[in-house]
Amino acid sequence: MRIFKEINRNLEKQQLFFIECWASMSNVKSLDSDRVSYNNTLNSVLELLDLYSLGNKHRAPDKRKHVVEELTSYIDRDTILSAACFNDIPKKLNDIFSSHSEPLENQKELIVSLLHEIKERLILHYRNEAVQDLRGRLADGADNSSEALAIIHAKANALLSHLVTLGMPTSECYLLCRNYLKKRTDDVTFIDAFDNFVSKITLNTTTYTVKLSLDNKSLFELLSRTETQTLEDCQFEVPEQVANRNHVVNSTIKVDAISYSSARQFAEKRILQALDLFSYFLGKNEIKIGSRVTVSDQNGESKSLPRFDKDLSNSLERWASGDLSIYIDTVSHLRTNGSMKTGNKISAAFRFFQNGVNEKSLESRFTAFWSALESLTLIDEDGPLRHDEHVIKAVIPCIALDYPVKQLFALRGCAKSLNWDAIGNILIQEADLGTIYIALKQADFANEVNQRLSDHPYAQYRFSNFINLCSNPFKLAQKIEEHERKVELHIHRIYRVRNAIVHNASPHERLELLVVNLEHYLRSTLNALVYMVHKSKSIKSPEEAFIRYQFEAKRIFGEMDPSREISGRKRSGTITSINAGTVPIKDDQLVSWLSMHR
Numbered sequence: 306m307r308i309f310k311e312i313n314r315n316l317e318k319q320q321l322f323f324i325e326c327w328a329s330m331s332n333v334k335s336l337d338s339d340r341v342s343y344n345n346t347l348n349s350v351l352e353l354l355d356l357y358s359l360g361n362k363h364r365a366p367d368k369r370k371h372v373v374e375e376l377t378s379y380i381d382r383d384t385i386l387s388a389a390c391f392n393d394i395p396k397k398l399n400d401i402f403s404s405h406s407e408p409l410e411n412q413k414e415l416i417v418s419l420l421h422e423i424k425e426r427l428i429l430h431y432r433n434e435a436v437q438d439l440r441g442r443l444a445d446g447a448d449n450s451s452e453a454l455a456i457i458h459a460k461a462n463a464l465l466s467h468l469v470t471l472g473m474p475t476s477e478c479y480l481l482c483r484n485y486l487k488k489r490t491d492d493v494t495f496i497d498a499f500d501n502f503v504s505k506i507t508l509n510t511t512t513y514t515v516k517l518s519l520d521n522k523s524l525f526e527l528l529s530r531t532e533t534q535t536l537e538d539c540q541f542e543v544p545e546q547v548a549n550r551n552h553v554v555n556s557t558i559k560v561d562a563i564s565y566s567s568a569r570q571f572a573e574k575r576i577l578q579a580l581d582l583f584s585y586f587l588g589k590n591e592i593k594i595g596s597r598v599t600v601s602d603q604n605g606e607s608k609s610l611p612r613f614d615k616d617l618s619n620s621l622e623r624w625a626s627g628d629l630s631i632y633i634d635t636v637s638h639l640r641t642n643g644s645m646k647t648g649n650k651i652s653a654a655f656r657f658f659q660n661g662v663n664e665k666s667l668e669s670r671f672t673a674f675w676s677a678l679e680s681l682t683l684i685d686e687d688g689p690l691r692h693d694e695h696v697i698k699a700v701i702p703c704i705a706l707d708y709p710v711k712q713l714f715a716l717r718g719c720a721k722s723l724n725w726d727a728i729g730n731i732l733i734q735e736a737d738l739g740t741i742y743i744a745l746k747q748a749d750f751a752n753e754v755n756q757r758l759s760d761h762p763y764a765q766y767r768f769s770n771f772i773n774l775c776s777n778p779f780k781l782a783q784k785i786e787e788h789e790r791k792v793e794l795h796i797h798r799i800y801r802v803r804n805a806i807v808h809n810a811s812p813h814e815r816l817e818l819l820v821v822n823l824e825h826y827l828r829s830t831l832n833a834l835v836y837m838v839h840k841s842k843s844i845k846s847p848e849e850a851f852i853r854y855q856f857e858a859k860r861i862f863g864e865m866d867p868s869r870e871i872s873g874r875k876r877s878g879t880i881t882s883i884n885a886g887t888v889p890i891k892d893d894q895l896v897s898w899l900s901m902h903r
Contacts (some may be wrong), residue, residue: 318449325763331479337825345466349376390430435464477566515572518595525552654681667816693800702858703833739900778892782866
């Protein structure tokens with residue numbers, strides 16, 4: 306959870322909430338749980354159209370069901386989609402999806418036709434409709450109840466995710482918020498600042514001309530001898546060399562984009578594809594791209610933009626001083642006491658992880674992280690599970706148990722950032738997570754936490770939601786189960802993208818968020834493996850560790866939600882009994898688990 310201390314706080318609660326929310330979701334160092342969602346209505350539509358183009362190949366019918374499950378939930382929740390400009394198409398799609406007789410396959414021609422139309426309407430209208438809705442919710446005197454803030458959060462996330470799908474870099478989304486909202490002065494009203502901010506995120510798609518320079522002697526000499534200097538939409542120019550000057554090649558690329566920065570990003574991807582071809586002739590030869598890029602719109606207005614983007618990163622705030630020793634001890638134990646296969650698997654996982662961290666290409670980073678995760682989580686090589694399925698089977702329990710852990714670590718991080726004093730006899734910055742979790746069940750302690758976060762409404766909102774769950778283990782278990790399903794569908798998506806890159810050589814325009822999500826899943830899984838082996842030294846392989854981890858998760862969540870392993874009507878009946886108080890629920894096992902984390 307990011308705490309932004311530099312914001313001008315002379316605002317109403319809902320306005321300050323929006324600034325903190327947007328900045329947190331787009332900040333390069335935000336926790337994975339605070340970052341903007343990758344998926345949204347437009348992205349789901351694009352994915353479904355892509356899967357329909359495959360026909361029945363590559364298990365496409367099953368994959369379409371995964372996408373429709375997510376698309377249906379967006380249509381049900383997002384009130385923006387009921388605007389007249391969308392011509393009631395979202396509702397028509399949902400009606401078709403919920404009909405009988407395999408509508409996804411039997412009515413695919415109709416569905417594809419509707420998807421094409423809603424795609425165009427979303428691109429044309431969604432941003433304007435969303436910002437007008439938000440403008441009303443952020444006006445002076447607007448509702449700032451917890452329910453109203455929840456709606457603002459959902460709509461801000463949907464809008465930001467939509468912008469990313471259209472190609473706007475998350476760095477630009479953050480910088481626009483910083484420049485127009487976070488740095489707002491008292492002589493500018495919030496609504497005026499918001500309108501200026503909105504004017505930059507609602508620009509129509511237009512053609513931009515991007516000019517950048519490449520510096521490499523071999524490339525300079527190669528293109529000097531080449532008659533054809535245009536590669537698709539990339540035009541190269543070799544200027545006359547000036548004495549004592551670098552060997553610079555100028556390039557010009559035309560792209561369609563919604564902003565100067567998104568045009569720059571699209572152009573850089575095109576130039577990198579061109580460099581792949583040049584590298585075939587140049588061999589191992591580093592080609593430097595100039596530090597500044599000139600971008601011009603159709604009216605001739607130009608901007609010189611720096612190439613300063615930082616990669617999204619996973620926060621390392623959770624590392625404690627003794628964690629490296631635990632890792633060294635665990636890896637040494639597995640290599641010494643496990644089989645050669647176990648040693649190779651551990652070495653491969655960390656090697657692939659290192660490749661993912663160090664590679665410059667997003668595609669290379671993405672495939673390296675997936676290779677690490679897949680090699681680490683293969684439990685039953687001869688079993689019937691497919692690659693994504695055995696990853697899901699191993700990863701989901703790790704992510705599930707990590708959910709309360711990361712929330713409590715985030716609260717501890719806030720306490721450190723704000724330099725809190727002890728609450729009663731508990732200093733949150735130093736207490737183990739089990740102690741903090743138990744304390745949050747106490748009304749006085751929870752109220753004090755909420756009071757201390759009153760100047761930071763977004764953090765207060767996020768932690769208030771979690772604190773309410775802490776006091777009801779059954780609701781916490783249900784929330785975690787929802788999170789599990791969301792992660793499961795996202796891993797299916799990641800695997801589809803991985804296959805498209807590896808098997809079909811398909812470029813992917815929006816890998817940045819997927820890479821950081823995948824890295825988070827890999828880190829969580831590695832942590833789970835290491836701490837399970839550290840806890841039980843009889844374990845001698847990753848396979849055994851993940852089997853034990855699945856067992857631990859089942860015990861912990863089964864105690865919190867006795868209906869978890871039941872399906873159908875029996876589960877509904879058990880849930881009714883739980884809510885009536887006739888079926889006992891506990892979280893003793895969870896407390897014990899959390900207490901191991903210091």
